Amino acid sequence: MTDFINAFKTALGLIVTLNPGLVEILFLSLKVSLSAVAIASVLGFAIGGTLAVYRFPGRGAVVAVLGALMGLPPVVAGLLVYLLLSNAGPLGVLQLLYTPTAMIIAQVVLVTPIIAALSCQACEDLLEEYDEQLRSLGASPRAIVLTLLWDGRYRLTSAVLAGFGRAIAEVGAVMIVGGNIDHVTRTMTTAIALETSKGNIALALALGIVLLATAVAVNAALMSVRRLALRLAYA
């Protein structure tokens, strides 16, 4: 119980004093996760829209695999990217291991299937309604994809939020490819893991509270964008 109380006190203290250490790792967490989600959104929308509209052999299998990859354990995503970026691996020459870029790549691997699968679902649902009308208008498959993505934008923001939630909260992938190096690749989640292992339960919990508050703030920001979009763009 004292840990709980201490955690809230510590969290408040960290925020009020704008603790530079906290600001640094919080900033890195946001930078890595937001960049990863931005990249994963572009990829995921393209993949999801394409899968919803185009018919090709093996499409069902791809959709099933994508669904399964939504549950890809972060550690596995981290390991895959580690093996690629390691100096003994095929992309070792890029010297990206233990950098924020490596963490972004790992989170892109983690988040893209989530955004792709949810976008695909959203586009498929819309397509059911739009299909004949769009084909009657003479839309090419590519134009259909773009139409569906734009008209499905509210559900796509949900997909992006789901991806962001996954990215900001995961520790396994960034730990392996980032290495949790102080001032370089230490994020909120790896710092929480480290403080826990040091037995600093209250501080770890405090960081957790700050992370949660940040996630809530980002969600609120995205939701207000979504609401704005809703008002502008004719649900």
Place this chain on the structure above:
Amino acid sequence: MNKRGDLVSPMSPRLRRRTVLVALGALLLALALAPGALHADDKFIIVQSTTSIQNSGLFDHILPMFEKKTGIEVRVVAVGTGQALKNATNGDGDVVLVHSKPDEERFVAEGWGLKRHDVMYNDFVIVGPASDPAGIAALKDADEALEKIAKAETPFASRGDGSGTHRAEQKLWQDASIDAKKSSGGWYLETGSGMGATLNTAVGKHAYTLTDLGTWLSFENKGDFKVLVEGDPKLFNQYGGILVNPAKHPNVKADDGQAFVDWLISSDGQAAIASYKIDGKQLFFPNARPGA
């Protein structure tokens, strides 16, 4: 929401949409370009090291001294000794600083590392609940303590992760002629985690465990746990430093890495290590043999 018409504002929807997109883009760009998260200087080395050193806080104490002197930034990846050596074998580090002498010697013998240097030591200790159900307090002999724990079948938390501490613990069981692994899942609990996580588990489960003294002293979640056995020569915990072989991995920063190893075993480095204390207690004891 009103049925229609009321949603139209003076600013055209198209323009407002563009404004939102531009704002989002600017935010992302600002995040990507913002300074602070990434140190701009390229002069850095990666040290594959152990959680026991990181958790003890030693790096935070000595690395600023080295960086100030040489301008070389040291980036520490703290994992178990086994994983640290494996990562170094992949070329993902310039220096290893770990604590499992047989593994280190094999690492060098196989050509992955250059010369191995003794850097420092501290002691392993057996910690456990104050109630001490197996009655091992104040024993001078680690073998005897383990025998008592095994006989009483009181819980014992093992790292179980191939780390230096885990290797040392395995050696102790072997010396005591006890097959603890046989009771894995019973009284013998393999956490497969770092030192701190294992200590957290031990405290939660009222289990004895073997830990290095450095991590123990800096550990904040001790509960009612105490050091019960210490001082047996078998509990000696030697740390060694090795430069990764640049012939195996051309990306290894041999000069800067060697500078770090040299500094660790220099009188400056050794003094820095000796000066790290928690509550007045020294955590690591330098024992490099210059020229050796």
Place this chain on the structure above:
Amino acid sequence: MLDPTHPLNGLGTAFGSARAPLPVELRALNYEASGKLVIDNANLKIETRGITAIMGPNGAGKSVLLRLMHGLIAPTGGEILWGGRQMDRELSRRQAMVFQKPVLLRRSVAANIRHALGLRGVGRKERAIRVDDALKLAALERHASTPARVLSGGEQQRLCLARALSLEPELLFLDEPTASLDPASTLAIEKLLIDAQRRSIKIIVVTHDVGQARRLAQDVIFMHHGRIIEHGYADSFFDTPRSEGARAYLAGGLVL
């Protein structure tokens, strides 16, 4: 079965000059879906310049026939000719279709029309002009930037029709466009159709509404069980239906 010596054959040119190539011709057309023959050997030649109504009980295959003619689905047998040419993608781009349930994009009223024109490759400048014209036509200028999906049912269908007309089709298909509309909205749609027909757009409309068919149609096609039972001038079809099915249908009875 269609009588090859039917009085309508060869009378198409009597309705003045028009752009739309005619006739619309079906030859031994079959469409099979999950083992069931939905369109059964349909033979048809539409040569009238006015509005053609397709009537028949539920499940007669009217909507399917419309989709086949518009190229949304491919026949499993037979062929469709338009102005003597085999139906293809290029030809279907000179057509437009309005569906029973209005399909509106999640965009503004104006953007719905604009996007449709964009998909048909209409240039930006021309698009703006046609959007304005279509809004005026549908009397929806006030709602140009209103989300299309908050319009009332009648307005939505008017928008769909205006959107279809903005494409300047030569042939327009409508699938029960007023089935769920109130009389005033239905009247508005019918006015637009009559106006479009005056501008020489060939219109083929599926309708359940006998009154509507009487008001609009020049000729009527009666379908039952996937077959075309009758095709004749509207007056003669309504006054003296030749088939048992059509008689029962027009009398408001159940058609088995």
